[in-house]
Amino acid sequence: MTRPAETRLRVGVDGVRARAVAVDGEGRLVAVHRGRRGDSPARVLDALFRRGAGTASTDRVVAILPDLTLAGSARRARVGVLRIGAPAATAVPPLAGWTTERASLAGPVAMVGGGHEYDGRVAAPLDVPAVAAFARTCAGKVDAIALTGVNALENPEHEQLAAAVIAEELGPDVPVVRGAETEALGLLERENTAVLDAALARAARAHIDELSASVRGHAPGAALYLVRGDGTVLPALDGYRHATAWRGAALGGLLHGAARLAGVPSAIVVEVTADRAVVGTTIDGLLPDSGLPREIDGVRTGLRAPRLTVIQRRDAAFTGRLHAALARAGGGPDELPVVLVGEAPDDLPALPGIAPIRPEDGDLAAAFGAAAAEAAGSVDRIFWQGTGGGQDSVTRARMLALDAALRAGADPRKLRETPVREALMTYVPVPAARLQVTAVGPLLELADVAAVEP
Known part of the structure; x- marks a missing residue:
């Protein structure tokens, strides 16, 4: 793999599956490292740079870190x-x-x-x-x-x-x-x-500091981000205080990365392993919300869980359940392509009426998803509709989402929004509505910061 000397690179690190990639501005793979499960994210990143990925030309490093839990963390804080x-x-x-x-x-x-x-x-x-x-x-x-x-x-x-x-x-x-x-x-x-x-703050700091040291050693001018559970990014400095935000990042990054490797903006993605198949959907860089809160160590949190279906391969009705899951995942007027990735995508039985895409280098989907990850800001709260009425609330919700996306690192010139979802709160004594909206966009390139400054 070769690259022009002036090309700015984005590096993605899958710290769960021990994969790392360097991607150029056109989305092409220019360097790859396949490590062994158990290798630390910093070790995987070190190996990628030793294989020839550019250092001075690296614009950013985006990493998927392993989930942290109370049970598995010897360094949890009091x-x-x-x-x-x-x-x-x-x-x-x-x-x-x-x-x-x-x-x-x-x-x-x-x-x-x-x-x-x-x-x-x-x-x-x-x-x-x-x-x-x-x-x-x-x-x-x-x-x-x-x-x-x-x-x-x-x-x-x-x-x-x-x-x-x-x-x-x-x-x-x-x-x-x-x-x-x-x-x-x-x-x-x-x-x-x-x-x-x-x-989890102490454990989070240990993980991030180790990775930061590797970035500074190889590409001191690169920005460091972490992948959230929804596949979008979190600035590394915010990660010290928000370890729960990156829970599920390995799957979130994989869903987005699989679609991008397949060359489609939206897709139903099936990750196939020897034991199970996981079905999820990515729509223009966002994961549909299941509407359910995410539990961590049995504790109900404020994080939202993406809409996923997990099917065990040993299930006698595996093929039928997979067909049903694909039908649900594609629910909508547009037929979405099906993308297969994972450890054993070729082991999947034929699915009548479905011609899945099996992208080359599908085992790199999560690392590729990290390298190409975007920044997002979401709002989901109840707005009191005062003298300005409902339209003022909608405007405020949109602005809050846009501001959150900018703080996460999005390029303000390339932001896009989801439609505002509104649910009137008829059981409260004042006019109010629950509004949900997300703004998302590619990360602002470090070299372009001056172009957007007033």
Whole structure:
């Protein structure tokens, strides 16, 4: 494989399957490394660069990291948990529903006065002395703090102020994870996600720092991103506090990468292994949402699970179930192509009426998906429809999604949006609607940053 010397390269690392690729600006593979399962992402990246991938010409490195769990992490942090919302939000305490074993990761747990109403108005003043007192009880006892405020999605001011107070008391070495950093409707789901992220912060730092050192050693000018569970990207600096965001990244990257290797914008993708087949859909760079929350270690989080079907190969009705899954995955007016990848795509029995695409180098689908991954921002929340009515809410939702995509690294000149989905909230005493929208686009090239600056 050869490349022009001036070509800027994007490197994708599949840290689960031990694959790495370098891709040029035209989407062509220019370097490949196939390692052995168990090789660390940093080792896989090192090997790719030794095989001739450009260093000075590498624009970015995008990595799929292994899922982190409480059970599998020897480096999970002990967490201080603070909820802002007393007295209104004290009926169900933090960590409700957690098993005793899982809840043992918590250090001091407290609820303090503060929080906001559904429309962003202050419900009660933030009890700053109580926040400071909580921080002092955590000194020397915790490695991270998780704090969540009532209606902080609508107004994060109390979360931000409390985080500043805690940082002043405990210093910069104790990360503070805020619930409003997760786009989730429910207080408990945001809180659970923040606690899990805080508990995994030390393990996340170890993984990211090792990979960062490899990037700096080979391509110090390259930006580092991580793949999220939906196949889009997360800036590496944000990954320190959001390990749950990359859960499922190996499959999310594979679904997008398989379609791109096949040369189609949207597809039904089937990953076939010796034991199972996983059916998923990618639509113009996004994974359809199952509508179900993702559970991690038995804890309900604010993350959304993609729509997937898993079929065990030993199932006597395997072929019939696979046909049914393909029919469901393609539900819509347009017939989507079927792409087969994985360890054993050729072992799949013939499917009448379906001519699947088997892309060359299909085992590199996830790494290729990482190299070509885009940045996205999503909004899923309830908007109070005040004097401006529903259209103002829709405009605000779109702007929030666009802003989130830009923060993730998207090129503002190439953003595209999904249609806004609206569900009226008829059971609340004020006009309100749940709005969902996503903005997505390719990553801004480092050399093009000046072109979009005012």
